[in-house]
Amino acid sequence: MSDKRSSVFSLILAFMLVFAVSPSLSEAQSRYDNSFPVRVGIFYGSISKSTYSVSGSSLEVYDASNKVIETDSDTLTASVCQQIYTSSSAESTFESARISAEKYGVDALVYYDRGSFYAGSRSASSNLAPSGGSKVIFAIEDSPAVAVEGSKDIYVSSDDGVTYLGSSAYRGKLNFYIKGSALHAINEVGMQDYLYGVVPKEMVSSWELEALKAQAIVAKNHVITNYSKHTSDGFNVCSTTHCQVYGGYSAEQPKTNRSVDETEGMIMTYRGAPAEAYFHSSSGGRTEAIGNMWNYSLDYMTGVKDPYSTGTPYDSWEANMTSSEIEQALLSRGYDVGTVVGVKILEVSENDRVMKLGVLGTKGMKILEKDSIRIVLGSSKFRSTYFTLKSTSGSAPVSRSNDIGIRDSGLKNTFDRLDSFVSDRISDVSQDFVSGSSFVFSGRGFGHGIGLSQYGANNMAKEGYGYKEIISHYFSGVTVG
Ligand SMILES: [Zn+2]
Known part of the structure; x- marks a missing residue:
């Protein structure tokens, strides 16, 4: 009980520290161990479900104030209440719920009334008691007559520390709560437990240990600096590429767990x-x-020469796009330039990546800027903005390896503001355009090219560099400790 209560308090404390106080370096470093809570959105919003199957060893169900609902079951079903009960009498409310539970075919229910949970087996309606792994409906009262003060959260944990949500296993606890009409499923874990489930999903788990350790620290900094990204959804980070891919306990591997253990508490500052x-x-x-x-801009991500990323499966690529394919790619994002007649690289950065790509059509011209170039043209085919342009079609695109694919973090930065990266061209520079019915782009690398290159990190580790040297190579002037 006390550890649950303290973890709630530490969550509140963490919010206060992260958002209200600028901690000193030593405070920052000592806080980011497994006592630092991370709430990970598993199912939420449009991907939420109305019912979840939960299983584990002697599941314990409790509310945000740690009021425990006695259940020793190894399985249960978390579900949205099917009906609003408005009676001010607990007994009649329960009777209404019982009738509804029978109607919906569930074996028993647990309902929440004025801050307390009641299990069917503890009420007068003992005929609703779950028997041997039967399904339980959580009837969460939400009517004015039984208005609930504070949180309506339900937490579930297993006595062996691993709880299953469907077929996926998670450390820590599962948290279910209603937002809008959706029942959200969240996994609340400590920082180390979170990273155990991230590193093997974001890097190949058999890669060099020092590269995995660099990835563990980068992943930790990524969640720390994006801790409020999903605050409005009720958690910290989601489990997809929008934040970082997280596979929970099911994804863990011994070598990646070791990389997390050996970098516990360390962050980049x-x-x-x-x-x-x-x-x-x-x-x-x-x-x-x-x-x-x-x-x-950030002073520690200004672009560096990276010889360690050459000679990799994604060393170079070629994309052949017809004018019609480019036209369709633009149209799918709402940009109509008519029939594409020419393409031109308008600006290149000091690091040799294309900053502006002009697309000339019969109805006008669009300039794709920065990351919008590969987002609009398709980042699986158009692997980076590190490219040159040829006029006519040549060889076929290089075959795609089955190895690690695109692992970009932070893609949402462009998706959120795509329009700000795409503009109309006013002056006429059409005579300089490369024209044709198809265009061959010849490029290097895979991904946005910001921060750590994963293949480069692995090659550095093979050459004997440690994780701190790897991080210092890609993030100029940062301290790891
Ligand atoms: Zn996210």
Whole structure:
């Protein structure tokens, strides 16, 4: 009980520290161990479900104030209340719920009334008691007559520390709560437990240990600096590429767990504050300044020469796009230039990546800027903005390896503001355009090129560099400790 209560308090404390106070370096470093809570959105909003199957060993169900509902069951079903009960009498409310539970075919129910949970087996309606793994409906009262003060959250944990949500296993606890009409399913874990489930999903688990350790720290900084990204949804980070891919306990591997263990509590700081940390699959030989891809700059991500990312499966690529394919790609994003008649690279960064690509059509011209170039043209085919342009079609695109693919972090930076990266051209420079019915783009690397190159990190580790040297190579001037 007390550990649950203290973890709630530490969550509140963490919010206060992260958002209200600028901690000193030593405070920052000591806090980011497994006592630091991370709430990970598993199913929420449009991907939420109305019912969840939960299983584990002697499941314990409790509310946000740690009031425990006695259940020793190894399975249960978490479900949205099917009906609003408005009686002010607990007994008649329960009777209404019982009738409804029978109607919906569930064996028993647990309902929440004025801050308390009641299990069917503890009420007068004992005929609703679950028997041997039967399904339980959580009837959460939400009517004015039984208005609930504070949280309506339900937490579930297993006595062996691993709880299953469907077929996926998670450490920590599961949290279910209603937002709008959706029942959200969240996994609340400590920082180390979170990273156990991230590193094997974001990097190949058999790669060099020092590269995995660098990835563990980068992933940790990424969640720290994006801790409020999903605050409005009721958690910290989601489990997809929008934040970082998280597979929970089911994804864990011994080697990646070791990389997390050996970097416990360590983070990247720049001038005493946690540094933002982005990563991509392969730089192709040179990383890019963050300001040349997105719309803000950071002193420690200005682009570096990266010979460690050459000679990798994503060293080079070629994309052949017909004028019709380019026209359709633009149209799918709402940009109509008519029939595409020409393409031109208008600006290249100091790190040799294309900053502006002009597309000339019969109805006008669009300029794709920075990261919008590959987002609009398709980032699986158009692997980076590190490219040159030929006029006519040549060889077929290079075959795609089955190895690690695109692992960009932070893609949402462009998706959220795509229109700000795409503009109309006023002056006429059409005579300089490369014209034709198809265009061949010849490029290097895979991903946005910001921050750590994963293939580069692995090659550095093979050459004997440690994780701190790997991080210092890709993030200039940061401190790891
Ligand atoms: Zn997210």
